[in-house]
Amino acid sequence: MATLAVLAMSGLGLAACASDDSGDGGGSGDGGVNSAGGTAPGAGKAECKQLEQFGDLTGTTVSVYTSILPPEQQAQEDSYKVFTDCTGAKVDYEGSDQFETQLVVRVKAGNAPDIAYIPQPGLLKTVVSSGDVVEAPQPVSDNVDEFFGEDWKGYGTVDGKFYAAPLGASVKSFVWYSPKMFKDNGWTVPETWDDMLKISDEMVAQGVKPWCAGIESGEATGWPATDWLEDAVLREKGADFYDQWVNHEVAFDDAGVADSLDLVGGILKNDDYVNGGFGDVNSIATTAFQDGGLPILKGECGMHRQASFYAAQWPEGTDVSENGDVFAFYLPTTNEDNGKPVLGGGEFVAAFDDRPEVQAFQTYLSSDIWANEKAKATPGGGWVSANTGLDINNLTSDIDKLSAETFQDPEAVFRFDGSDQMPSAVGAGSFWKEMTAWITGESTSDALKNIEESWPAS
Template sequence: MSFNTSRRARASVGIAALAVVGLAACGGSSSTEESGAAMDTTDYSKWCDMKSELQGKTVSIYTSIVTPEDAPHKESYKEFEECTGITVKYEGDKDFEKNLPQRAQSGNLPDIAFIPQPGLLATMADTGKMVPAPESTAKMVDEHFGEDWKKYGTVGDTFFAAPLGANVKSYVWYSPKTFTDKGYEVPETWDDLMTLTEKIAADDSSAKPWCAGFGSGTATGWPGTDWLEDTLLRTADAETYDKWVAHEIPFNDPKVAEALGEDAKILKESKYVNGGFGDVKSIATTTFQDGGQPILKNKCYMHRQASFYAANWPKGTKVAEDGDVWAFYLPSNGEEKPVLGGGEFVAAFRDAPEVKAFQTFLASPDWANAKAKATTSGGWVSANKGLDPKNLVSPLDQQSAEILQDPKAVFRFDGSDMMPSAVGAGTFWTEMTNWINGQDDKTTLDNIEKSWPSS
């Protein structure tokens, strides 16, 4: 949307104010004492200084985050609304991914959308209706997020969208008590992980080292895609992963075949899986929600699944380092720490001072810490380096934040979410299901490669 003359004049004031905000927010508002309770990491004075410019304005949000997860989001904006005079209008939609492109066609776009896939972000950029992020937001991202995250909010050479929330997929769930009782240590390298797997198989004939579930209704197979993506980041490198996702190397490249071969050493080895459920083929029919549950019954020892799996443990299960279940980082043999994960990005569709201010606020440590405090039941984290992990309620969320903030972390977004939907949400899912049901590695990768769209 273009400005008329009077709006351009007002916008120039807003942009100048935002430049100050970008610099001020990069200061020490997120500092944490080395010991003691979490500090108050929000400083709204810089946002309140903009009230004369923003009073009475409205910013609309459109997102896939719906009840009950929407409540902490709305709570996290309240102080910003009060001190700026902006009203934030929130709209959640379970069919967001389908409806957002349709709304672009009809001209019914929100001011801001929380987009959970870089592929969809690129699609929306192609409409020509998405507005590049302001300089103040870019400065905030440069200061408080890694280059990897900024890249995922960039289409072509244009930076559009700052990161919002995040999740960590590079996790292995286990029982701390069982490990202690058996004298097992959390593995620090991939080789250690395989050694531990072999030892568990030799020690306990009544259980299996691993359990897994690929079942997810029409999306059956997606947990298998996560296995391959996580392993490729460890057997190859981030550059290879990027080329594979972008189809700059074929899906059946030898390096990808090597990674799938490593997965087969665990998932297709009958002495290692599928604890509590049956043979290897039971993985395809076991739902991902049920996949890790045998850990609580001492029928399996480890389950590779994302941080969000914490919500699937039965009520009353203590998720903590000294609890019933906990998760350790899926190790690698290298110096770097590859991290597979996902998240949302804040895209704008209206060029106005109030929209810029809200975009910049959402990229700041002020918002990240406000959101952490508002999420009283846990289950949310951000890669914002200004987030004080002590403000997060859940110990797992705290650990996830520490993993994301680790200087050695090399974050890569879930590959299937960035591939063409015919592959990422199609043949990749179905062929990984065929693979776990007995199809060989080469046929699996060849079939997916053949399905890649020609244009």
């Protein structure tokens, strides 16, 4: 599963143009910059330098539509203060738990917001196809070139045109564990997949189930298992093969995918390895993903593969730190030739209007200034960005710091969650369903064949 948002804007050039609050969309879409003219309220301040070009935006408002809800919403809104101080513009924030569905409805009805934080590249492509999303202005493109990798910019690009800059991000390639358990038993964080299996075998020998897992998630049951497979494909076959597989240039039931799923099966379908604290292999399908890793706290299992956002699932009072009750390590690779693959998710900022205030807000959100303001506005932790201008010292949570370090590692090869890029019939349908069936006994060949046959013809 994935998350985040993308802003996209265009303009008519550096010449001043009138700013209005009509929100009627449109724009030249050429990546130019629009200015309201006048002197920006924050002119002369270092943090406002890039925003001065948009002029005095006092009295204007930018509407933002997102799936980011309380309690996270407050930190988002607090992080916009510098933008308002620099430009004079205000931000009207609207969160919705029906975001994915309602955004498309609003766009079709001609009621699109100025900005939407879009959590899936596939949804971005859908709204871009409506013709209402405008290209990002040049300052946004420049910021993404400076602070993000090419892979991130690619996810905000559709048909060769750049629309949406990354916002927040999450690392999925993590394994949660108990630092105390590892220390007491003389185990060190594994650097290779084989090392990880060796530790697993040592746990078995000591009467501990090395792995616990849960993939139950209501109508989305199965999605954690898709993450397992995506991580395995990245490690076994590399990023290029992964891209071809996600785009269906390689069949879903290709032998390379089958090998990767069998690699996962060596853990998740191994009766000796799972399901610590819950039962047998079949219990993985009925264990809520929120509960999947909790047996680690009782010493009933040793490891749990889940994303950085799982930090929020530990009970209140749990010390989530390198020397605490629980922490995470990078899921080791199986093939050094494939670099350091990192599976993750995030939001992208898409714009439906190119008024100066909208372009200015896009520019702010794509900058290192905003990334650090957002970190400071989130003292409780639970947020990170792949923006390399983010000062890791501004993050308060150890797991957030580890995530940022993972993103900023020069050897990291980032790839977005595969199911979030696939057609919904597969990524949010057969892929989830068949991974659940696979856990409960279906063969690798049958599961992958069924997914392949479900891929839409066009």
